[in-house]
Every structure is written in C-alpha cells, then in structure tokens.
Amino acid sequence: MKILKFGGKSLANKEGLEKVIQIIAQKYFSNEAVVVVVSARSNATNELIDLLDKAQKGVNYNVELEAFKIYQNNGLSNTIFTDEFSQLDKLLEGVSLLGDFSSRIKDQVIAIGELISAKYLSYLLNEKSIKANFVDARNLIKTDNNFGNAQPLDAISKKNVITFFNNQPEGVNIVTGFIASTVNGETTTLGRNGSNYTASLLANYLDAQEFQNYTHVDGIFTANPELVTNARKIEKLSFNEANELANFGANILHAKTIIPLVEKNIPLRILNTFNPDNQGTLITAEQTDEGIKSLSILNNVSLINLEGRGLLGKTGVDARIFRVMGDNNISVSIISQGSSERGIGIVVETEKATKALxxxxxxxxxxxxxxxxNRISANDNISVISIIGQDLSTFHKPYTALIKNKIVPILFNNTTTGRNISLVINKTDLKRALNVIHGEIFGVSKKINIAVFGHGLVGGTLINQILNSASAIEKRKKIELNVFAIANSKKIVFNNNGIGDNWKSEIETNGISYEVQDVIKYAIENNLENLIAIDNTASKDFVENYIALIENGFDLVSSNKVANTLSYDFYKTLRSAIDKNQKNYLYETNVGAGLPLIDTIKLLHLSGENITKIKGVFSGSLSYLFNAFSKEKKDFSSVLKEAVDKGYTEPDPREDLCGNDVARKVLILARELDLQNEFEEIKIDNLIPEHLQTISQNEFFERINEFNSVYQNIKENQEPNHVLRYIGELSGDLQKEKGVLEVKLVSVSENSALGQLKGSDSLFEIYTESYGERPIVIQGAGAGASVTARGVFGDILRLAEKN
Structure with missing residues (x-):
C-alpha cells in the first residue's frame, strides 16, 4: 500500500483536480492499493480564519462567506456540502454574538476546509466511475485536547486505523488531513501543515510501502524556487537531513512528519501533481554525501530582544527566559546571546510574540x-534563513556576500553539530538575501544586475558586447550578466529579467523619464542583488549620484573621468563612502582606454615602490594628430580635418586641443599616488591659438587654416630626426602632498619610445626608484569606442568575480 497526499494548491482549480484524478485513476486501474489524504482546497484555511476574525469583531462577513461557499461548491448543481455549510453558519453566528471564540471553536471552523475537500474529491472520482469513499479522520485519529496543535494518542489511533482498513469497503479511501478528535469526539487539529502528519501517521500504522506527497513543485529544492529562480532539485535526502529542513521551516515538510516514517523506515517521495512523470525527491534512511543541502526559511516569526548592561556577569537569565516560554507554551526556534548575557535574542511565532513580551x-x-x-522589545519585521549543512569554516563566504549587498544579519546562530546556521534578517531583505546566499554556495550562476547610464558610442558598444558575450561568460565563469536598466540623459527602460538586443527601440518606444532614485527604488522593489552601475556619460551632474548609488548597494564602473577630477575634498568623500559601504569603484578606462595603466600604478604604489615620474601620450586623438603631422607633408589643418572626419576627435576638436582632457588624466594618476593636487594647479599648454578659442564652431572650421603657420613653424624649428608629441607629465617630489603636473607639446627623438608611436596609440612611461632610468612602458590603442567599452567590460567582470 502507498499513501498519497495532495496539498491545497493541487486541489485548487480545474487543472489541478484533473491531474489529481488522473494520478489516482492510473493507480486505481492498475490495481495498486492506495490511501489518499487531502488538505483543504487552495486558501480555504486562511479564508475560514478571516471569517472567524470578522465575526469576532462584529464586522459583516456575509459577502466573504458567500464567496467561500461559491468557490468550494465549484459549479455543482446540487451542493453536497449542506451539513458543512450549515455548521459553518451556526459557528460564525455564535462567534458574532459572543464577540469571541476559543481554540476549540477555531478547530471546528477550520476543520470544515478539509471535510469539504475530501467530500468533493470523492464525489468527482465517483463521477468518473472510480469508486471512492469519503473518510473523516476524526473517527480514526484520536488526540489530546490541545486544540490547535493536538498530539495523537498513538495506541488508540493505531487500533482505529488498522480496524477500519482491515474492514475497508471497496475503492479508494479519501481521508481528511489535518483534523482529528479527542476521545470524547471533539474536533482537534494537528497544527499548520498537519495534513502531512496525518498521512505520515497512516503510513506508519498501515506499514505502507511509500508515502507520496504531491505538491505543486518537482520536489525539494536547494531553495524555494518561487523566490530563487535557479534553485536546483535535490534528488535524494536522508531522514536526518529532511528532519533538519523541516525543523528550520521547509514548507513542503512538517517537522513532525518525519518521525513516524523513520520508525518504520518508510520512504517519503515529494512529487509534483502537475508533472507526475518527474521522479521528485526521495527521502530514505540512507545517508547522503555531506555538504550544504538547502536553504529554508521561517516566516511569521518575531524576534524578542532582552537588553541590559546590568546583566553583565549575571547567571541564570536564559533559564528565566526559557521558564517563562515553557510556562506559556511558547516554542523558541532560535536563541542567540553574548557570553556576558548583556543581550539575548529569541525567535518565536509572531502570533505568540505579544504574549511572550x-x-x-x-x-x-x-x-x-x-x-x-533596559529594554525588552519585539520585532515582527524579520525572517529566518537557515543554511542546512553549512559548516562554520566556510560560512564567511555567504556572510561576506550578504554584507557586500548591504544585507546585515540582525543575529545568527549555529547548531551544536556546527552543520546548520540560521540568520535573522529584515523581512524586506528576504528574497535578495536568499538569492545572494544561493548563488554563493551552490555553484550556480551568480547573477550580476547591471544598470547602464549613457548609451552613446562607448555605452552602446558596451551594451552590445555584454549581450553578445553573456551566454559564453555564463558557461565559462558561472556569471549571469543581467542588464536590468539602460538610460540616457532623459529616458530609461527597465526589465528585471534582462533587456535584450532591441534595447534601442525599447528606449525610443517605452522609455520613461526618471531620476537615479527611481533606479535605486526599482532595484529594491525587485530584490535585485549584486548591483553594478555603469557611468558612460561625461556628465558632472550624474557624478553627484555616485554616493547615493553606493549607499544603496551599487558597485560603480565608470568611463567618466569627472568624478576623479573634481575637488580633492569630493575625491576623499567619495572614497570614504566606498570604504564605509564596502563597495567598489573601478575606472580603468579613465586613462588609456583599455590599457592596464591604473591597475599597474595602484599595484606599484601599494607594494611600496617609489614612483618618481610618469609621462606619456595620454590622448589617442592627439596621438593620431601629431603622428600624422610629424611624418606627412601635410598642413596641420588638413590632418586635423582628417582626425575629425575619422571620429578620432570630438565633433568640436577644440575639446581635445585645449588640453583639459589630458590634464584630467594626469590628475587621475596623481591622485592614485595619494597626491592632493587640484585641477587648477595643472600647467596646460593649450594648442588652440588664443584668437580661435572663443569663436563659434562653424567659424572655427572656416578659420582652421590659421593653425598652419603656427604649427609649421614649430615643426621646422625642431632638431633633426625629431617629432612632435603632446604629452602629460607628472614629476617633482611625489612623496610630498603635491606633485608637478604639466600638459605640453614637446619635440622628441623619433627613435625614442614616444617618437616611435603610430596611429592613435597611447604610451605611458612609469619611472620608479627600483627601475631607475629604464621606465616601465605601457603602450597600445588609446582611443576608440570598442577599446574603451572592452575596458569597461573588463572592470564589470572583475567586480562580478569579486561579488
């Protein structure tokens, strides 16, 4: 014989009922002996409790009561629930008159859900020519009179069950779960999720071959798949592991369900009503491999905090707490305290928190x-996450991941075995915390949620690079890159499941106006973890949002140089916020596009290497301009027009020629060496003749030939075999607070490293005390949307692996 139990969601609607009937029919017509246990349909138990509450408060409940009856009757022409509905009417009327109800009355009311469910399924089966018998478990399972959480009286219950089934009528017996009765016949209930317990008891008493628990999921998962989308099914568990899961809140299991099965070594299989061919999760006495099994959660719990400095050194405080809890029948699921006992936290069911307080x-x-x-307080806004199988030796990994995501556990404790750890967190953080922990410990793809600000040449190229590479990166690195927001200066588009290849048209057709606070709010409301904000703008205004993003859990990646070149006070304030919130800010592309320059300088400086000077060609645009002008017999204006036409410069080339961009890059490197220079202190050689600096862009191009005589004269007055280069240089005593920062046009030997540059390449010479006059040279493509975007992408992947 097998015991089949169907949960409320399996019985909730036409689709579920048809599946349940198919499963029972297949076993019935195969002559397989089964007993079926059912829960109340859908949300019936909660609805009945709500009706009780309304009746107690004197609130009119007729609309809700009629809706309940219509749903449970489910289109039947002649109701088969006359007795149940009549009893419900009388009970509610009595509660309404008295303005109160006892636990005894509550059990009678909520038992109606299971009675209706079993009757209805029996009726449907008989309509399908499957002989079925309605069985009221109150006639079989006897309990004490602890209404609401009654304990079975094993001897009499077992005798009743065996006697009944030895003389059972032909057909499938449909038994009410959850409900029982005292020896005097008063209705009791076995506690929430007690239908599993009913089925487990029947399996024990009848020496069943297997207990098959049909739910709405394919088995037990590494986490609740409704909260963690990439949760994985667990194929096998031992009874011990299942018991731990049940104790720590696994929804599919009832903590008491396991014990009757263990006594008789009866396998428990968790199956899916809606996918019956799936083999589900099998739970047996056989021990499985060690390791983390699952994340389970406890909701509807409260944290009671006892605080007092005067308790320092006092003994027996915890004993007094437990005595109070025991005397009032309040179960404590978690306790955490310091060795000094100056603070003790206990977790209890929310419905008993007020009484406990x-x-x-x-x-x-x-x-x-x-x-x-000093204070005893209750916090109802909590949830508990238990990591079943978590060893303390590796607990730092998920804990650190939580902190990086701005989720700070209120308290945690571990079992005496050291193999299970429970965290108390704010309820609003539950879904995000589960996903963070799950991604960290189960080796599934870690989801990185990205918001991209700015989708011009660099930003647009970056977005396409991410979308084109995402699949390969997930396979190779187990990192899922999810672009959930793309914005320009006016509009934004959101999709928490990821924006696709048609992002440009999405922004045009569905983009909405926004503020950065809307992005933060969206991330919070959608429980997005491992957040990265990408700044591909050149906006000073957008930089003002950096600290707000950091404080709300975002790491930053930026190709925008502005943040690192504002006042030194802002520079330090930004770093302070990064440190305080344990976030990261990467900006490798600020200098040298995709070249590994900033990282190299950081590493040298961190290692204690004394950097004495940095100089080089910082601008790919100006590198192209002077490489071509120095080698070719062309006017300066002709080469400048070529650079503009090829997109090497900004549309108004004066933005490059003024030298400010190079100056910002030099300042960024100076600050990497802890120098406190301000932008205004940089000596900049502006390449634009003064009379051309303030005219309109159109007039500038009309008078561009006026550059020719100036630069032809400079070119001809060089030493032989020399070429012109526009360089940035950081020098002086770099051990002091400030260095000497210069941006200038120089003439260098064509055989030198700078002189041999070609195309739009950048080159940087890093002079150090150890290397002397032989600098570290970094050279490569220093401009271009593709190169810069690839550098930003590299920063994203570095952060993804860190998170």
Whole structure:
C-alpha cells in the first residue's frame, strides 16, 4: 500500500483536480492499493480564519462567506456540502454574538476546509466511475485536547486505523488531513501543515510501502524556487537531513512528519501533481554525501530582544527566559546571546510574540527597577534563513556576500553539530538575501544586475558586447550578466529579467523619464542583488549620484573621468563612502582606454615602490594628430580635418586641443599616488591659438587654416630626426602632498619610445626608484569606442568575480 497526499494548491482549480484524478485513476486501474489524504482546497484555511476574525469583531462577513461557499461548491448543481455549510453558519453566528471564540471553536471552523475537500474529491472520482469513499479522520485519529496543535494518542489511533482498513469497503479511501478528535469526539487539529502528519501517521500504522506527497513543485529544492529562480532539485535526502529542513521551516515538510516514517523506515517521495512523470525527491534512511543541502526559511516569526548592561556577569537569565516560554507554551526556534548575557535574542511565532513580551516584562519587572534590564522589545519585521549543512569554516563566504549587498544579519546562530546556521534578517531583505546566499554556495550562476547610464558610442558598444558575450561568460565563469536598466540623459527602460538586443527601440518606444532614485527604488522593489552601475556619460551632474548609488548597494564602473577630477575634498568623500559601504569603484578606462595603466600604478604604489615620474601620450586623438603631422607633408589643418572626419576627435576638436582632457588624466594618476593636487594647479599648454578659442564652431572650421603657420613653424624649428608629441607629465617630489603636473607639446627623438608611436596609440612611461632610468612602458590603442567599452567590460567582470 502507498499513501498519497495532495496539498491545497493541487486541489485548487480545474487543472489541478484533473491531474489529481488522473494520478489516482492510473493507480486505481492498475490495481495498486492506495490511501489518499487531502488538505483543504487552495486558501480555504486562511479564508475560514478571516471569517472567524470578522465575526469576532462584529464586522459583516456575509459577502466573504458567500464567496467561500461559491468557490468550494465549484459549479455543482446540487451542493453536497449542506451539513458543512450549515455548521459553518451556526459557528460564525455564535462567534458574532459572543464577540469571541476559543481554540476549540477555531478547530471546528477550520476543520470544515478539509471535510469539504475530501467530500468533493470523492464525489468527482465517483463521477468518473472510480469508486471512492469519503473518510473523516476524526473517527480514526484520536488526540489530546490541545486544540490547535493536538498530539495523537498513538495506541488508540493505531487500533482505529488498522480496524477500519482491515474492514475497508471497496475503492479508494479519501481521508481528511489535518483534523482529528479527542476521545470524547471533539474536533482537534494537528497544527499548520498537519495534513502531512496525518498521512505520515497512516503510513506508519498501515506499514505502507511509500508515502507520496504531491505538491505543486518537482520536489525539494536547494531553495524555494518561487523566490530563487535557479534553485536546483535535490534528488535524494536522508531522514536526518529532511528532519533538519523541516525543523528550520521547509514548507513542503512538517517537522513532525518525519518521525513516524523513520520508525518504520518508510520512504517519503515529494512529487509534483502537475508533472507526475518527474521522479521528485526521495527521502530514505540512507545517508547522503555531506555538504550544504538547502536553504529554508521561517516566516511569521518575531524576534524578542532582552537588553541590559546590568546583566553583565549575571547567571541564570536564559533559564528565566526559557521558564517563562515553557510556562506559556511558547516554542523558541532560535536563541542567540553574548557570553556576558548583556543581550539575548529569541525567535518565536509572531502570533505568540505579544504574549511572550508581556510575560517577560512581568518576569523581569524588578530588573527594570534596578536598571539591570533596559529594554525588552519585539520585532515582527524579520525572517529566518537557515543554511542546512553549512559548516562554520566556510560560512564567511555567504556572510561576506550578504554584507557586500548591504544585507546585515540582525543575529545568527549555529547548531551544536556546527552543520546548520540560521540568520535573522529584515523581512524586506528576504528574497535578495536568499538569492545572494544561493548563488554563493551552490555553484550556480551568480547573477550580476547591471544598470547602464549613457548609451552613446562607448555605452552602446558596451551594451552590445555584454549581450553578445553573456551566454559564453555564463558557461565559462558561472556569471549571469543581467542588464536590468539602460538610460540616457532623459529616458530609461527597465526589465528585471534582462533587456535584450532591441534595447534601442525599447528606449525610443517605452522609455520613461526618471531620476537615479527611481533606479535605486526599482532595484529594491525587485530584490535585485549584486548591483553594478555603469557611468558612460561625461556628465558632472550624474557624478553627484555616485554616493547615493553606493549607499544603496551599487558597485560603480565608470568611463567618466569627472568624478576623479573634481575637488580633492569630493575625491576623499567619495572614497570614504566606498570604504564605509564596502563597495567598489573601478575606472580603468579613465586613462588609456583599455590599457592596464591604473591597475599597474595602484599595484606599484601599494607594494611600496617609489614612483618618481610618469609621462606619456595620454590622448589617442592627439596621438593620431601629431603622428600624422610629424611624418606627412601635410598642413596641420588638413590632418586635423582628417582626425575629425575619422571620429578620432570630438565633433568640436577644440575639446581635445585645449588640453583639459589630458590634464584630467594626469590628475587621475596623481591622485592614485595619494597626491592632493587640484585641477587648477595643472600647467596646460593649450594648442588652440588664443584668437580661435572663443569663436563659434562653424567659424572655427572656416578659420582652421590659421593653425598652419603656427604649427609649421614649430615643426621646422625642431632638431633633426625629431617629432612632435603632446604629452602629460607628472614629476617633482611625489612623496610630498603635491606633485608637478604639466600638459605640453614637446619635440622628441623619433627613435625614442614616444617618437616611435603610430596611429592613435597611447604610451605611458612609469619611472620608479627600483627601475631607475629604464621606465616601465605601457603602450597600445588609446582611443576608440570598442577599446574603451572592452575596458569597461573588463572592470564589470572583475567586480562580478569579486561579488
């Protein structure tokens, strides 16, 4: 014989009921002996409790009661629930008159959900020519009179069950789960999710071959798949592991369900009503491999905090707390305390939190007067995540990941075995915390959620690079890159499941106006973890949002140089915010596009290497301009027009020629060496003749030939075999607070490293004390959207591997 149990969601609607009937029919017509246990349909138990509450408060409940009856009747022409509906009417009317109800009355009301469910399924099966018998478990399972959480009386219950099934009528017996009765026949219930317990007891009493628990999921997963999309099914568990999962809140299991099965070594299989061919999760006595099995959660719990400086060194405080809890039948699921006992936290069911608070205040009344206890408080806005199988030796990994995502556990504790750890967190952080922990410990793809600001040449190229590479990166690195927001200066488009290849048209047709605070709000509301904000703008205004993004859990990657070249005070404030919030800010492309320059300088400086000078060609645009002008017999204006036409410069080339861009890059490197220079202190050689600096762009191009005589004269007055280069240089005593920063046009030997540059390449010479006059040279493509975007992409991947 097999025991089949169907949950409320399996019985909720036409699709589910048809599946349940198919499963039972297949076993029935195969002559397989089965007993079926059912829960109340859908949300019936909660609806009945709501009706009770309304009746108690004197609130009119007729609309809700009628809706309940219509749903449960489910289109039947003649109701088969006359007795149940009549009893419900009388009970609610009585509660309404009295303005109160006892646990005894509550059990009678909520038992109606299971009675209706079993009757309805029996009726449907008989309509399908499958002989079915409605069985009221109150006639079989006897309990004590602890209404709401009654304990079975094994001897009499077992005798009743065996006697009934030895004389059972032909057909499939459909048994009410969850409900039982006292020896005097008063209705009791076995506690929430107690239908599993009913099925487990029947399996034990009848020596069943297997207990098959049909739910709405394919088995037990590494986490709740409704909260963690990439949760994986667990194929096998031992009874011990299942018991841990049940104790720590796994929804599919009831903590008491396991014990009757263990006694008789009866396998438990968790199956999916809607996918019956799936083999589900098998739970047996056989021990499985060690390791983390699953994340389970406890909701509807509260944290009671007892605080008092006067408790320092006092013993017995915890004993008093547990005595109060025991005397009031309040179960403590978690306790955490310091060795000094100056602070103790306990987790209890929310419905009993007020009672716990009142009774503890009574117990410690004298301690309040003596100031030994300062405060006893309750926090209902919590959830508990338990990591089943987590060893303390590796707990730092998920814990660090939580901190990086701005999720700070209120408290945590571990079991005496050291193999399970529970975290108490704010309820609003639950989904995000689960995904962060799951991604860290189960080796599935870690999801990185990216918001891209600015989709011009660099930004647009970056977005396409991410989308084109995402699949390969997930396979190779187990990192899922999810672009959830793309914005320009006016519009933004969101998709928490990821924006696709048609992002340009999405922004045009569906883009909405926004502020950066809207992006932060969207990330919070959608529980997005591992957040990265990408700044591909050149906007000073956008930089003002950096600190808000950091404070709300975003790491930053930027090709925008502005943030690193504003005042030194802002520079330090930004770093302080980064350190305080344990976030990262990467900006390798600020200098040298995709070249590994900033990282090299950081590493040298961190290692204690004394950098004495840095100089080089910082601008790919100006590199092209002077490489071509120095080698070719062309006017300066002709070469400048070529650079503009090829996109090497900005549309108004004066933005490059003024030298400010190079100056910013030099300043960025100076600040990497902890120098406190300001932008205004940089000596800049402006390449634009003064009379051409302030005219309009159109007039500038009309008078561009006026460059020719100036630069032809400079070119002809060089020493032989020399070429012109526009360089940035950082020199002086770099051990002091400030260095000497210069941007200038120089003439160098064509055989030197600078003189041999070609095309739009950049080149940097880093002079150090150890290397003397032989600098470290870094050279390569220093301009171009593709190169810069690839450098930003590199920073994203470095952050992704860190998170």
């Amino acid at each position: 009142i009774e503890l205040e009574k117990e410690f009344e004298n301690d309040f007067y003596t100031k030994d206890v």
